[in-house]
Amino acid sequence: MKNRTIVYGLLLAGLAAMAGCSQKPEATQPAPKAAEEEPLRSTVWTDKGELFLEHPALVAHEKVRFAIHLTRLSDFHAVKDSSCEVHLAYASDAPKVFPCDPSTHPGIFGANVQPEAAGEAKLSIHVTGKDLAENFNVGAVKIAAEAASAEKPQAATEETLNFTKEQQWSLDFGTQLIGQQTLRDNLRVAAETMVRTGGEANVVAPIAGRLIVDKTFLVGTPVAKGTEMASIVPPTGSASDLPSLQLAEAEAKVAVESAQRDRGRAERLLAAGAAPARRLDEARAVEATALARMQAAQMRIAQYEASRSAEGETGTRRFLVRAPLSGILSEAKAISGANAEIGAVLFRIVDTDTLFVSAVVPESEYSRLRQLSGAEIEMPDGQIRNANRLVAVGRLVDEATRTVPVTYEVDNRDHRLAVNQTVFVRLLFTPAAKSPVVPESAIVDDGGRPIVFVQRAGESFARRPVKLGIRNSGVVQVLEGVNAGDRVVTTGAYLIRLASMSSQVPAHGHVH
Numbered sequence: 001m002k003n004r005t006i007v008y009g010l011l012l013a014g015l016a017a018m019a020g021c022s023q024k025p026e027a028t029q030p031a032p033k034a035a036e037e038e039p040l041r042s043t044v045w046t047d048k049g050e051l052f053l054e055h056p057a058l059v060a061h062e063k064v065r066f067a068i069h070l071t072r073l074s075d076f077h078a079v080k081d082s083s084c085e086v087h088l089a090y091a092s093d094a095p096k097v098f099p100c101d102p103s104t105h106p107g108i109f110g111a112n113v114q115p116e117a118a119g120e121a122k123l124s125i126h127v128t129g130k131d132l133a134e135n136f137n138v139g140a141v142k143i144a145a146e147a148a149s150a151e152k153p154q155a156a157t158e159e160t161l162n163f164t165k166e167q168q169w170s171l172d173f174g175t176q177l178i179g180q181q182t183l184r185d186n187l188r189v190a191a192e193t194m195v196r197t198g199g200e201a202n203v204v205a206p207i208a209g210r211l212i213v214d215k216t217f218l219v220g221t222p223v224a225k226g227t228e229m230a231s232i233v234p235p236t237g238s239a240s241d242l243p244s245l246q247l248a249e250a251e252a253k254v255a256v257e258s259a260q261r262d263r264g265r266a267e268r269l270l271a272a273g274a275a276p277a278r279r280l281d282e283a284r285a286v287e288a289t290a291l292a293r294m295q296a297a298q299m300r301i302a303q304y305e306a307s308r309s310a311e312g313e314t315g316t317r318r319f320l321v322r323a324p325l326s327g328i329l330s331e332a333k334a335i336s337g338a339n340a341e342i343g344a345v346l347f348r349i350v351d352t353d354t355l356f357v358s359a360v361v362p363e364s365e366y367s368r369l370r371q372l373s374g375a376e377i378e379m380p381d382g383q384i385r386n387a388n389r390l391v392a393v394g395r396l397v398d399e400a401t402r403t404v405p406v407t408y409e410v411d412n413r414d415h416r417l418a419v420n421q422t423v424f425v426r427l428l429f430t431p432a433a434k435s436p437v438v439p440e441s442a443i444v445d446d447g448g449r450p451i452v453f454v455q456r457a458g459e460s461f462a463r464r465p466v467k468l469g470i471r472n473s474g475v476v477q478v479l480e481g482v483n484a485g486d487r488v489v490t491t492g493a494y495l496i497r498l499a500s501m502s503s504q505v506p507a508h509g510h511v512h
Helices: 002-021 165-170 242-272 277-309 363-371 493-501
Strands: 040-045 049-055 064-072 082-090 096-099 108-113 119-129 134-144 174-177 179-181 184-195 200-204 209-212 228-233 319-322 327-332 345-350 354-362 372-378 384-386 389-393 403-411 422-431 435-439 444-446 449-455 460-465 467-472 475-480 487-491
Touching: 040 134, 049 119, 049 134, 064 082, 064 165, 082 108, 096 108, 184 363, 184 372, 184 467, 200 327, 228 345, 242 277, 354 363, 354 372, 354 422, 363 372, 363 403, 363 422, 372 389, 372 403, 403 422, 435 487, 444 493, 449 493, 460 493, 487 493
Parallel strands: none
Antiparallel strands: 040 049, 049 064, 064 108, 082 096, 082 119, 119 134, 174 487, 179 435, 184 354, 184 422, 200 345, 209 228, 228 319, 327 345, 354 403, 372 384, 372 422, 389 403, 435 475, 444 449, 449 460, 449 487, 467 475
């Protein structure tokens, strides 16, 4: 606590020094002078810049000094490499142009302006240069005929704090216009990713036999649907009796040779007219049968050899095992040359392109689930991803955790989520009406009460207590305290609070 007090003290001293260093040193006067009249002030914002203008009341034929402060809204720093002109236009006449003196301090420009006649004129400041090129229309100004009737500053409608341009330019500072958004009430809860329904499959052996794995698949390897994972050579009927298989092959060859001789004899007899055509047909049928038996015997021998060596020889009948879906290989148990029983799990494939995210909702929030309208998944790197669709809302409360599951589907084609990973889900409910919203960085804790600082003019800020509502995606709903179109401090708000707590910070001070 002591260290924190020291830090705050140093910050306050620094703020006071920054404001004080920009003042002119006071010279010793032989007699006190009359207090200077408060200048007229105007602030104009555009998309690119901010003009803060100070000048005495305008009187015809009297020369006055304009103090022009220019800020880039891209970074809220002082404008440097630019020049400006003061334009004063009467009715339809061409405007009178008063050039600004070269700037000796970043962001601050001076100009001598001498109106030619009394009445009303339109005042504008034209800025050109690399840093900023913009026209600021200040609007109509009153030019008095004599000093007694000159325009006076308007009385303040609310109490404001002073935070000079020199302080703003030298510190981390920024503002933003308040807009309106339709925010949805939400509930942030823990969740877990899981495989979607139908998103995983076990690849099993359809038959018993010897495995042949031509390509090694490592766990984590992506596979496409239909990819050949392995093949199975089924066992022969008499896998342990090779001589019997060879004998059957020899007998089949003898039968083929005999059938071929009979068929040749039948053809000659038919040609000589000594036998009917039916005799040739019967001989051909016997020959075809003998050839089929010989081929079957040869295939049984080849199958026996392939099963014994676990090598896929050309012509050997094998059962191919293919991937039933696309995904990531999570298990691989197939070993080339090993025997597989029917139904044995060879591989496990998981589809990670689409996952389910199951949120754990306390039973006390169950009644709010009727208003569910969407969900956002908070990614591990802090980014937000919208859920695709609502899959299911649980109807049973877990007896141990007293929670209800709410499951959403999420697109994971970039594979930034892992299966069984813990994440956070923000459940979104029916949206409310549009209301003012401010960034979370604009909210300052002032003794336990949230406040924001509204910029009323270039160096004037109003302290506004606010009533907050829904928080969502870095912005906060403001129910009371500010309106859409107000300009709030989003960066450096806490420094303004520190400055408001210090009586050492001067009210104003510029080098012009």
